[in-house]
Amino acid sequence: MTDVNHHSNGVIPVLIPPELIDHIFSFLRGDRLALEECSKAHPIFSSIAEPYLYADVLLPMNYKMAFYKQLSENPHILKFPRTLEFRLSGHDFPSCPSEPEVLLIMSMVPRMANLISLTLANKWPYRLNEDFISTFKTCFRQSTIEELCLESFRDFPLSILDGKAIKKLTFSDCTAKREDESVFALGASHQSLETLIIRSYHNPDLLLWASYRATSLTTLELRDSSRPHLRDFAQLLRACSKTLTRLHLDVDSRRM
Amino acid sequence: MLTAVVCDILYSVSNSHIHFIDQSIYRFNRQSHSYGPTGRWIEDHLVFPFTLSAHTCLKKVSIFACLHFDSNARIRCALPAILRLIKTAPSIPVFLSFHRDSRYSSVRVERLNLSPLLVRIRSDFPTGGICPHMDLHINHDLSDCPPNLSIPDVFEMTDNEDSD
Numbered sequence: 001m002t003d004v005n006h007h008s009n010g011v012i013p014v015l016i017p018p019e020l021i022d023h024i025f026s027f028l029r030g031d032r033l034a035l036e037e038c039s040k041a042h043p044i045f046s047s048i049a050e051p052y053l054y055a056d057v058l059l060p061m062n063y064k065m066a067f068y069k070q071l072s073e074n075p076h077i078l079k080f081p082r083t084l085e086f087r088l089s090g091h092d093f094p095s096c097p098s099e100p101e102v103l104l105i106m107s108m109v110p111r112m113a114n115l116i117s118l119t120l121a122n123k124w125p126y127r128l129n130e131d132f133i134s135t136f137k138t139c140f141r142q143s144t145i146e147e148l149c150l151e152s153f154r155d156f157p158l159s160i161l162d163g164k165a166i167k168k169l170t171f172s173d174c175t176a177k178r179e180d181e182s183v184f185a186l187g188a189s190h191q192s193l194e195t196l197i198i199r200s201y202h203n204p205d206l207l208l209w210a211s212y213r214a215t216s217l218t219t220l221e222l223r224d225s226s227r228p229h230l231r232d233f234a235q236l237l238r239a240c241s242k243t244l245t246r247l248h249l250d251v252d253s254r255r256m
Numbered sequence: 257m258l259t260a261v262v263c264d265i266l267y268s269v270s271n272s273h274i275h276f277i278d279q280s281i282y283r284f285n286r287q288s289h290s291y292g293p294t295g296r297w298i299e300d301h302l303v304f305p306f307t308l309s310a311h312t313c314l315k316k317v318s319i320f321a322c323l324h325f326d327s328n329a330r331i332r333c334a335l336p337a338i339l340r341l342i343k344t345a346p347s348i349p350v351f352l353s354f355h356r357d358s359r360y361s362s363v364r365v366e367r368l369n370l371s372p373l374l375v376r377i378r379s380d381f382p383t384g385g386i387c388p389h390m391d392l393h394i395n396h397d398l399s400d401c402p403p404n405l406s407i408p409d410v411f412e413m414t415d416n417e418d419s420d
Contacts, residue, residue: 234306252322
């Protein structure tokens with residue numbers, strides 16, 4: 001048992017095992033305000049709260065550089081993030097130069113030893129530029145990421161995913177870069193990929209890629225899709241017919 | 257026998273939306289019922305170009321269907337296509353959820369009659385055939401709902417005597 005006394009400022013001494021405090025703080029994961037308040041109460045509380053404060057990192061457009069500085073100055077934080085979400089501006093549609101701070105943080109992703117989930121979400125749909133693709137590809141492959149969520153990308157080069165074991169993929173308002181069918185057919189399938197969620201706008205190439213590469217799916221979801229490409233979806237369904245256990249469809253006859 | 261969850265609707269309020277929560281399980285028996293108004297259904301011609309029969313491992317199918325109502329409160333929904341799809345693998349449990357999209361409808365909620373939906377389901381799964389277990393949920397954006405709305409007014413159901 002650790003003596004967590006804090007005699008200054010007239011605070012009543014308390015004797016609470018740090019394991020217990022840690023257990024209590026674990027229930028606050030996701031409640032950033034509460035964790036921040038708790039961490040200010042005592043230096044020991046601060047160190048115990050830190051992993052939970054950085055477990056789920058959501059980076060809005062204006063905070064990326066501040067976060068990068070924080071990571072640079074406190075590299076021990078790198079082991080805390082389990083989910084990381086970038087909110088990108090995408091203001092230069094249709095081809096947005098990558099925000100430099102995003103690339104800087106991406107270069108740190110391989111050092112985030114416990115990172116499981118990465119989300120890249122654009123405000124407006126846009127294409128990735130070559131700098132970003134190159135950096136992303138390298139960092140993604142070296143990372144521990146198992147779940148990738150992409151939102152509002154056009155012509156996303158799915159070859160980025162080659163050679164990386166991922167369990168869950170979410171495409172929301174995304175189109176895949178057009179490739180010859182033989183390119184999809186020749187590549188190795190993603191045997192580890194269990195869940196594929198396709199939401200909102202998408203193109204046939206995305207489904208075609210999945211029907212060749214995502215052949216071990218256990219969960220498949222087609223959500224909120226306007227004018228879904230049902231024939232290509234049928235091909236994907238056939239491809240994973242031996243493994244699929246859960247299927248979800250959003251059906252709106254006005255949009256089909 | 258088709259098992260569906262439809263009546264005794266509770267509701268809870270959050271963020272100005274009311275979500276109907278189905279509570280009781282009612283069983284429908286084709287022989288003891290009339291089928292209600294059939295002229296309140298608008299057929300659509302959606303066909304899914306796939307079946308579920310080859311999916312030997314499939315344990316659960318969830319379908320979220322949008323309901324549209326025209327100015328005469330007739331229902332347009334892809335239910336016929338959905339039912340045809342479900343029937344290709346009737347042993348798979350189905351979670352069927354409906355949502356009324358109020359963006360395209362000027363019909364006030366108290367005028368809506370969802371019994372054609374149930375009639376259609378019943379007529380597609382007659383007694384004695386193999387039917388899936390089907391959980392039927394109906395969600396509704398009640399932003400146009402008057403504050404003194406009586407919930408039974410929304411569902412002009414006549415199936416209560418069939419419950420057990």
